[in-house]
Amino acid sequence: MGEFVGDTLDQRYKEGKPYKDYNLDKQGEGMFWAAAVNPNRKDDPEASACDKPPFWVDNGTTPDEPLAVSPKILAEYAYDELPVPGTRIEMRPAETTKVNLPTWVWLDRTRFKKISVTASLPGTGLSATTTAEPVSLHIDPGTPDARTYPASGDCELNADGSIGAPYEQGKADDTPPCGVTYLRSSGSDGSYPLRATVTWKISWTSTTGEGGNLPEGTFGATEDVKVQEIQSVNR
Template sequence: MSVSRSRHRAVGASLLTLALLTLSCLTHSAHAAEPVKNDGGSAPEQGGGSDDTGIYAAARITYSGSVAKNGSTGNVTSADVNWTPPPCWYAPYLGAKDFKKKMSQDIESQMGAPGMGGHAGAALSELKRHYEDEYGWTDTPGYKDYNVDKDGEGMFWAAVENPNEPDLLKRSSCNDLPFWVDNGEAPPPQYEQAITPEILAALAYQHMQLPDTEVSLAPEQTTKVNLPTWAWLDKAVFDEVQATASLNVPGFNLQATTTARPVSLTLEPGTDDAVTYPASGECLINNDDSIGEPYAKGKADRTPPCGITYLRSSGNGTYSLQATITWDISWTGTGGAGGDLPDGTFGNGQAVTVQEIQSVNR
């Protein structure tokens, strides 16, 4: 290969990189997911939104089931500190004609803006050429007239940012140019972050809202030093929880349901001057799906299967008993897909007063 041709390709690749950065600025509002209200008003949706011309943007993800309101992050915490929901993904964006209209407007607007000469102007020209000339200018394959002759047969896919991801760099890490996918076909394998049932399951996990659970205690709220306090959760108090994430556009429909099942209760007394039962503080679920055992008369001399004995008074204050339920998380999705996700946890604090046992001298 000649030096001039190698230099030509290197320059073209550099301009395409700059074009990619320019594109990010052009279409950021269309690619960033934003919560909206669905027709029913009960479950939030999240997706690419749309620009002020009313052109349909990146496919919205609809959430249903036990999920946080208004697209907010739910209250479940992953027990695996290394696991995080996807910060971004690629999803259907626009059909060929709409994509051409959107991109042409944005590119022409930017090319006419002050200061858009030099490399920035060349990058925009390269970007335009990428979608107008199927042979392109660099080694990157292009499209003939934005693929308008295939309108209705597929869609351009584009990056969608997860608005619940606090790290800006992670949120914007899906930075490939929009690419074409035929209806019914999978995205090219190099786009590992293309939306899948597993990604939808992870997003459902992120938005899942677990129920507040207050542990039953005996004695309730106020107990005595060295007196065993029984703790339990009835089967009727909590059950499995489900959250579903769906993406539906013409020619492309995906869904995943994430299910959380309670498996154990962990008690943290709020002070080192206490003994937990069992010693680990973790009470496993019983065969009847309850946890622990309710206190009843005649059990005063028994050791509770799940509970606490406080060894010192709380004085004029209280101890904050933290009761955390661990949930087993799994998912199922379109096409029979499914698997496990990291366990989730959610806990509540309860104020407990511990008094000294008063004795009377006669």
């Protein structure tokens, strides 16, 4: 049995059926690809589905094998490694606000910006770059007794790539481009769970010219907002 297997391998890789002398004359032009099991998924039913013997692939090309690593698979791997920051919004007033007082909401541009990760297959010339860009912020004030800006609660990307606008002195009575006004107090010991969700657009490119979009990513977090009545003094 061992001799038969050895003869079969010699024919395949040494005697020109289909490779001659292990393609040594093509050193630097490509390499043999072989099946490998992902150690993190070795117990999956399909983990060993690729049982094809090692085959030659020229550098910079994608093999005609459905289970082989492709530029899109590299892009999806890079997607998993994107350093998307935790969803943390800026608010003014922060933490505690007043009934009927507009609260301004925005994203810190130094944290929420376009980010990219490149994944490559060493020695093959194949790589893919996946890019994430924040495109919108959705505000759910945590109570129906509130008014959001815009009314939909969806703050879209500005022309300069920012979302929302920082509060500036003297704008307390202005309508924020992105924000919320609470219409009722949250009580002396209560708060409203304001939910902020950032949507990221995901796209990819590769060394083969392939590319496109991947499913958008949505990441959210909750801020506890205390809302107090405005105290008035009667004389």
